Amino acid sequence: MSVQTPSSPASNAGQPLAFVSAQALRERMHEAVNDTHLRQSFRGAMDFLMAKRAVQFPDPEELDSLRVLSEHIRQYSLSKLPDLLEQLETSLVRNGVQVHWAETPDEANAIMLEIARRHAAKLIVKGKSMVSEEIEFNHAMEAAGIGALESDMGEYIVQLAGEKPSHIIMPAIHQTKQQIAKLFAEHIPGVEYTDNVDALIQIGRRVLREKFEEADIGLSGVNFAVAETGTLCLVENEGNGRMCTTVPKVHIAITGIEKVVEKLEHVAPLFSILTRSATGQAVSTYFNMITGPRRSTDQDGPEEVHLVLLDNGRSQAYADEQLRKTLQCIRCGACMNHCPVYTRIGGHAYGTTYPGPIGKIISPHMMGLEQTHLLPTASSLCGACGEVCPVKIPIPELLIRLRGEAQSAPRADPAMVGQGAAYDPKISLLWKMWAGLYSRPSTYRAFSWLATRFRALTPARQRGWTAARTPLKPAPRRLRDMLKDRT
């Protein structure tokens, strides 16, 4: 697991940071769940984040009203998505922003590489962007000899360690300050070991300020893209996002096609519920609204602004009315903070860019069900994710749907890539038998009578159940027998 500090620096270009296949999920979960240190640190961190969120919503009625509104805004936006994307494009172009469309990660990287080459860029500084993680942007740039440096403190730490984020909001949540101290001392010239958090942050500040000054291009994600005004909104605390979008001559923003809203005022409630749900902050330090590159009268700001709109499986989710709800997500991470499975295994075990409950429902669209079909099964369906989701995505319902897509017999017109990937005729037959048994009351009565009368024959080993528990054994007599005895 990733809690050990890897010795490889991030700049080892050519060394892919890609995760191993999601097929290995089970082994990774096994490893993670048995890592005491990892379990303790995630439990502590998640408890902290849950408590902070709770403080932000003292009035359940206000929370409910805001969730209903936020859900409505997201669903409304999605209901007009192609129109809004075209409106967004028109507004952006009017503002002087260059708009690019990419169906796949490779296309997105190629677009950005072309921009970088046109500017003979040597260094790209990056604000936090999960979409750039999704497309393995850093790797693509490094393979082309262009430096891509993370500047969000958490992302910087993770990049230095040669890892990937373990949480979408707090990327380095799995690292202790001692590990970070060691990492800094090993990788940053002239830095002595210190585990004082303020000192560590000041070290990061010093190193990265030089890079903001020198970088040719700044890259950022987008939290909300406003169609009517052509405005790109970014939420952050550190100021690195502002640095990346203000100081270099070129700013490239990349976002999934689902992030668009129609009206500027729609961002007000979404921004509020985002920061409160994510980190339990009433508001983030910065809310940065960018409407175009440097204008003729402006004295600063990038001379070029680009927006890359990425599909990568999102239009597949869009095509199905139920699965479309996946795209309501505003990436707050509350679902992972409240997930008992995420709390036990941390973010890396999932093997996907987006971990936790949202990762389980979005990754199958990005990577196909062949690689990801086990993800939706890794949930007890406890519903904690759906309960806290600020835009009311029915995550448990979507997990069940994806389980069905994975296990059903391959169809001619599948709703998603990899439908039927987990189809097993034997398992399907077992469930058919189960249904036959339980849908015929007389058969069920006979079966349950036998199971209780011959309970001594119940197997002592019951797959996963007896890994942790004493065996299940039917009672000597059924409830219906007891009731008969009464009369």
Added chain:
Amino acid sequence: MSARDKILGRLRAHMPAEAMMPPVLEAHYAPRARGESKAERLRRFRTGIEGFQAQVHLTTEDDWPTLLSALCAQKQVHTLMFGGLTPAGRRLMTTRFETTVLRSWEGQVETLKADLFHRVDAALTHARGAIAETGSLILWSSPEEPRTLSLVPPLHFVLLDAATIHPTFFDALRYENWAAGLPTNALLVSGPSKTADIQQTLAYGAHGPKELIVLVINAEGEAS
């Protein structure tokens, strides 16, 4: 066919036939309106932004340059940069600063970049307004007050008129009709830059200003 056309084509093929009713934001905000006085809004703004480690000083239109001068001396600011063409900038030109060199922004950022990163200790900008609910300042970049000013120097002074504090962000952008025309960069700022990326421990001065000091004018009679 371009990626654009393919993506839009796929979306159009599955776009719901019936348009959803647009959300009515007032339904959420109107019943929660507080009807606060200017003083109450100031108080709430102040509590909020002080909670984010910003300093707030209540002052007056007449006195703020003197206060700024004193704060600069106290903070040992060697160089203070500001937009020389703003009303506030013009006021500063006539104020006496004992130990601080006043420098107005001249020219494009390229000629100033090295100084901004290495030699300017503090900057002053004005705020377009503020938000009581969250303790946020509203900054709009302009040719007279470029956005780098509020970002790169380690100490950021902000001049805020107490009359411009809105109850919520929604109120600000709705009633000022921001959608009709936004600057290149509009910004909400709630405190100095910070991070909790190392073991959830809050640390200030991540990449942006390490300190944020708000001078509130037009707060006469509201002080408590």
Added chain:
Amino acid sequence: MSNPSQGVSMRTYPLRPEAVYFYATCLVDMFVPEAGMDAITLLEREGVRVIFPENQTCCGQPAFTTGFPAEARQVVESQLDLFPGDYPIVVPSGSCGGMIRWHWEKVVGDDPVLMARAASIGARTYELAEFLLHVLGFSRPDTGPGTTVTLHTSCSARREMGTHLVGRELLARLTNVQLVHHDHESECCGFGGTFSLKHPDVSMAMVSDKVASLKATGAGQVITADCGCMLNITQRAAREDLEAGRSVPSLPGEHLATFLLRRTGGKPMGERS
């Protein structure tokens, strides 16, 4: 219809009916019949006639949550005729109750006639505890000795049935019973049906943590209104006892119905000779 697991708004309850249907669930019928008997005894003692539809089997949840909607539907359709009268349906388990209340309608979603029937059944389906408290106003003197218990509320009861405060309220009415809360009370016990079979490691981590939290309260036993959670928790605790060589159960568990019956002067099924 409100969306399950998305915050259930307060439900309005009917007046005390003359009779109820009792939907035991397959787990109670075959594995914990005493709890079912005790629930029936409680209802009858309050003067309600209990109808046990003989053709009841299973709510279809195992197939539904595992991703076999057609198989779930087959079972659900076989159960739609069991409740011809308009009596309330009482279920001694939050998760089966949640299935009937919210998901039966979806499972038969493309047939308007079946949907209407499923919806009418869902609308009159109650978890036992909420029925006892809100419809029958259960309040009988506590005749048992002083004791301390802790309560585990199933995720379905909490998030689908919105009844997580009901168990507390019922226990609060027992004057000699002290209820102690455990840490991470709202967290899942790790059962999750086929989840416990497919991901035994994580399921075990969750149930071990739950057992540890429950034990840390020092309570004499854990009470729950859901048999799935109960079997998961108590059989994990039993396994720990076995491995530690303890002969006395370190965390006995009991269905709320059994506990309520014993505390209020009744004789639980398991204690009858």
